[in-house]
Amino acid sequence: MKKSILTLASAVLVAFSANAQKVEFEEYNLDNGMHVILHKDTSAPVVVTSVMYHVGAKDEQPDRTGMAHFFEHLLFEGTKNIKKGEWFKLVSSNGGRNNANTTDDRTYYYEIFPSNKLELGLWMESERLLHPIIGQEGVDTQNEVVKEEKRLRVDNQPYSRFLEYVKQNIFKKHPYKGTTIGKMEHLDAATLEEFLAFNKKFYVPNNATLVVAGDIDVPTAKKMIQDYFGHIPRGEEITKNFPKEDPITETITAKGYDPNIQIPAVMAAYRTPSMKTRDSRVLDMISSYLSTGKSSVLYKKLVDEKKMALQAGAINASQEDYGTYILFGLPQGDTKLMDIVNEIDEEIAKIQTELISEKAYQKLQNQFENNYVNSNSSVEGIANSLARYNVLYGDTNLINTEIEIYRSITREEIKEVAKKYLNPNQRLILEYLPEKK
Known part of the structure; x- marks a missing residue:
């Protein structure tokens, strides 16, 4: 009987997932190289606006680790049209929430709004891309924020460094040998010019994928996307050529x-x-x-x-x-x-x-x-x-x-x-x- 129940449960799960609704989407490129993906889902009156940049910790200079994660924080500081300290207030006051995260391979920003706030979400992400305020005051502020995050999540967290030790011994050449949060002395040594150069190189439309998902009217969303992102200048092409690792042949x-x-x-x-x-x-x-x-x-x-x-x-x-x-x-x-x-x-x-x-x-x-x-x-x-x-x-x-x-x-x-x-x-x-x- 027990075996029959397990078999039935397996069959039900397979049947359910086999019939799970296919995720329909449309994708295209803007003239400036930004990749756009649209997914319509009217099951709830919400919309997600998100941008993933193809930049992570592996793209940093060896003596400037932590830069990609630092930018995840820095680009909430404010823009030409969003004053310092107003980003999160603007999101929450319009019934939304937002966040960002960084890995060795990419950086991801997103907002979740009521569907009638789609334009706000698109405008905010276009502001982050086109008009970020990257100044010494913001750099100094976020430097302390990142240090506190490192203290909480790494320095004072049991077993938090095991992956760091593993990677620095497994990888000898590839930048995966470092950590996403980086070394604080590298961030302390970085100049404002280096932060500006990092932004100019990686935060460009042709290194970004914009996803708009949720309760949207597709033609309207396309027009908004063109209006807010279409005029942003294309950046220089990014070449990635990371060193290859030799095989491990002994313990x-x-x-x-x-x-x-x-x-x-x-x-x-x-x-x-x-x-x-x-x-x-x-x-x-x-x-x-x-x-x-x-x-x-x-x-x-x-x-x-x-x-x-x-x-x-x-x-x-x-x-x-x-x-x-x-x-x-x-x-x-x-x-x-x-x-x-x-x-x-x-x-x-x-x-x-x-x-x-x-x-x-x-x-x-x-x-x-x-x-x-x-x-x-x-x-x-x-x-x-x-x-x-x-x-x-x-x-x-x-x-x-x-x-x-x-x-x-x-x-x-x-x-x-x-x-x-x-x-x-x-x-x-x-x-x-x-x-x-």
């Missing part, structure tokens, strides 16, 4: 220290291919198999059954140029860090030599179907996905077709990809230890 060992922890951790990290590849998506599935939920392989073995770890899991941190696949564990009691690694290696070896069970495979498919449905369940999520697939993958329609890639991944592929990337001679072993004061 790297390193240690990282954190003054905010008492319990150590261990990470086994592997450099993997771009998130645009099929192999990266297979690694997504392996990660879910190993560590999604308390019934997952690593949690069940190390935490529940053997009581060796307080926590264990896998993360596929996939990015535009490379990925970083991380297996980790926090020991319980007197368990040694390498004992956790050895137990994890046993499970990796099983994936490399045996096909995962049909039941586990179906569970994975259900998880990814559910993720697909959830990611497209709100206009805010759809706007983000449309921008991301265009900017980072070069294929906006992946919002509809990427799930088909996951559906087509076989148990045999899971085995082969694990054999290809998750080997001891291809990894970093990082001991993440309490720092003695």
Whole structure:
């Protein structure tokens, strides 16, 4: 009976997601190179205006790290027509909310307004692009804001630096070896001229994707977009030529220290291919198999059954140029860090030599179907996905077709990809230890 219920639940989920509404959109380019994506959804009287710029931490100079994230803050300072301190007031007083975020690969700004405020959202984003006020006062103000953010999220947050240590040991040439928030001494040393130059180079229409999603009249939206963005001058073409990494051929060992922890951790990290590849998506599935939920392989073995770890899991941190696949564990009691690694290696070896069970495979498919449905369940999520697939993958329609890639991944592929990337001679072993004061 239990098996029948599980089978029925799986069938219902697959049927639901197979019939999930396709995300309809229209995309085109303005004469100045700005890419525009429109998605009409009249289910609620809201509209999202968002712009994703193809600039992130990897685009910074080695001695000026943190610049991309800094701009995420700086471009809320004000514009020619929006006074300092008025941006957030303008949004909230018109029933909206807004935010921004930065990664190594891109920077994303968005507003969510009642649908009758579409023009306001477009005007504000055009102001950010065309008329930002970048002055020493704003730079000094945001410098303190970023420092406080670093103190809260990094310096005083337990286990917050493990990815920093992993990346600086996994990457030797590519700028992924740095952190998105950067080094404060680099921002302190940056001149106003350098901030202006960064803005001039990267904050241009031909490096931007504008998404308007929600309860819109498409012809009206197109006219507004042309009126507010069409006249903004095209910038210089941006060439990206990042250094390629040499393969890892023998185990790297390193240690990282954190003054905010008492319990150590261990990470086994592997450099993997771009998130645009099929192999990266297979690694997504392996990660879910190993560590999604308390019934997952690593949690069940190390935490529940053997009581060796307080926590264990896998993360596929996939990015535009490379990925970083991380297996980790926090020991319980007197368990040694390498004992956790050895137990994890046993499970990796099983994936490399045996096909995962049909039941586990179906569970994975259900998880990814559910993720697909959830990611497209709100206009805010759809706007983000449309921008991301265009900017980072070069294929906006992946919002509809990427799930088909996951559906087509076989148990045999899971085995082969694990054999290809998750080997001891291809990894970093990082001991993440309490720092003695």
